[in-house]
Each structure stands twice: as C-alpha cells, then as structure tokens.
Amino acid sequence: MNTHNMKMDFDGLRVLVTAGAAGIGLAIAQEFRNHGAQVFVTDINPEAVRAAASAGFAAAVSDVSNEDQVRGLPDQIQQSLGGLDVLVNNAGIAGPTGPIETLESEDWKTTFDINVHGQFFCIKHLLPLLRQSTRGSIINLSSAAGRLGMAGRSPYSASKWAVIGLTKTLAIELGGEGIRVNAICPGAVNGPRIQAVIEAKARMLQRPVDEVSDLYHAQSSLNKLVEAEDIANMAVFLASPMALRINGQAMAVDGNTEKLY
Numbered sequence: 001m002n003t004h005n006m007k008m009d010f011d012g013l014r015v016l017v018t019a020g021a022a023g024i025g026l027a028i029a030q031e032f033r034n035h036g037a038q039v040f041v042t043d044i045n046p047e048a049v050r051a052a053a054s055a056g057f058a059a060a061v062s063d064v065s066n067e068d069q070v071r072g073l074p075d076q077i078q079q080s081l082g083g084l085d086v087l088v089n090n091a092g093i094a095g096p097t098g099p100i101e102t103l104e105s106e107d108w109k110t111t112f113d114i115n116v117h118g119q120f121f122c123i124k125h126l127l128p129l130l131r132q133s134t135r136g137s138i139i140n141l142s143s144a145a146g147r148l149g150m151a152g153r154s155p156y157s158a159s160k161w162a163v164i165g166l167t168k169t170l171a172i173e174l175g176g177e178g179i180r181v182n183a184i185c186p187g188a189v190n191g192p193r194i195q196a197v198i199e200a201k202a203r204m205l206q207r208p209v210d211e212v213s214d215l216y217h218a219q220s221s222l223n224k225l226v227e228a229e230d231i232a233n234m235a236v237f238l239a240s241p242m243a244l245r246i247n248g249q250a251m252a253v254d255g256n257t258e259k260l261y
Helices: 003-007 021-035 048-053 065-071 074-083 105-132 154-173 193-207 209-218 228-239
Strands: 014-017 037-042 056-061 086-089 139-140 181-186 251-255
Touching: 014 021, 014 074, 021 037, 021 086, 021 251, 037 048, 037 074, 037 086, 048 056, 056 074, 065 074, 065 105, 074 105, 074 139, 086 193, 105 139, 105 154, 139 154, 154 181, 154 251, 181 228, 193 209
Parallel strands: 014 037, 014 086, 037 056, 086 139, 139 181, 181 251
Antiparallel strands: none
C-alpha cells in the first residue's frame, strides 16, 4: 500500500482559490483538482471565470477588495461544494514601482485593499464554513518581499509583510479550533506579472530590461525563476495530512533568495 498517495488523496476536500482563474491561482486550482479535490475559483476577470467554468471548475466573479462581494461567497460555496475545508488567499497585485516619494496615495491604498484587506474579508466571512470542517486550513500568499526589503516596491513589500503578521496571528487565534493558517512566500514567479515588474524596475533604474531580468534570475541561488507549479505543490502540501503539525509558518518557495532587486 502506498501511504504517500493516501496522504495526498484529497477526495472530497473542498477548496476555494481566490484569483484562481489564471496564473498562479489556476495552477493551484488545477493541482488540487489533480489530487481529487472539489475546487471553487473566484476571479475579478469575467472572461477568465468563464474559461475556468468551461474547464469544469465551480467559478464566480468576485473582487476580494469589495467586502459586499465577499459576503456573498459563503452561500455560493455552500451551494456548490456543500462546505469548505481549505481557503487559498491568492488574490494580489504587484502595485506601483518607484521611490516612495513618487508614489500616488491611491496606488498605495489599492495595493493594500487587494493584498491585505482582501485576505481579511475572505477569512472573516468564510470562517463559519471552515469551522464546520474537520480539516480546516487557510493558506495566504505572501512573497519573498514579505521577508526581505525591496527597493522601489514599498507598497507591495509592506503589504506582503502584513500578510505574514496576519498569518502568524490567526494561527494562534484559530489553532485551538483545529484550523491551521500558513503563508507561502514565492520568489519571482515566471509569467506576465513578473515581466511587467521587471520592465517597470528597468524604467526606474534607467537600465536595459534584459539586464534587470538577469538580476531577477540571479537573486535566487538556483539562478532560476520560480514556476507557478512550484507554488501549487506547496499549497497542496500545506493542505495535506502530511502538514498537520505545520501552523503559523511562512514557507519560502524562492530557490533560496537572499536579496531582492
């Protein structure tokens, strides 16, 4: 008997992935489904939600920074999945790039509205469903920028540090109820978002894009960008029985990143 496969058998597990219709979120949703979970995805992009629904996911349009929209999620999830075991707070934005004195206040606020307040709203309103589960788990997406400073990216970095504080506090608050709360700290993840960040950083530094791209690769000891599937694998592990004693942790998936550019 393969006990490893038993520990990764998610048959009947009910999972919500925010911003789960594209990018990292979709990779996470697909990996959970590959292991037998029932997956509900939300996304702010109606076209992406339609594509996810066509691919067989339960899906809904939702802006996590809008509490009124988040309030409606528990009923939708209850109707679709019959409950909730795992909440993956994946929704987030890169925010503006530039020295702090050049940033617009609204851009700063928007970064926090999505990256921090969105997680708060989802946790607050979905806790009643998680409390009914015997294997409740919350997985918050932070970043390597949530444990290291990142010049020119102060709104993003500050918001991701806030996610770590939220995670560690809720692990203490909810641990006695059997609900584990952990964070994932990805390094630079290959895809359109990091390419846009690299281009913005190149403009700020007045350096060629290729040169800044090389710096982003070199900040990892592996000299590689992280892939979305790497983040998905960590999310699945944290929700699995193999991680039953892992709580309040910020799990780095960054190829050993010691400095951010």
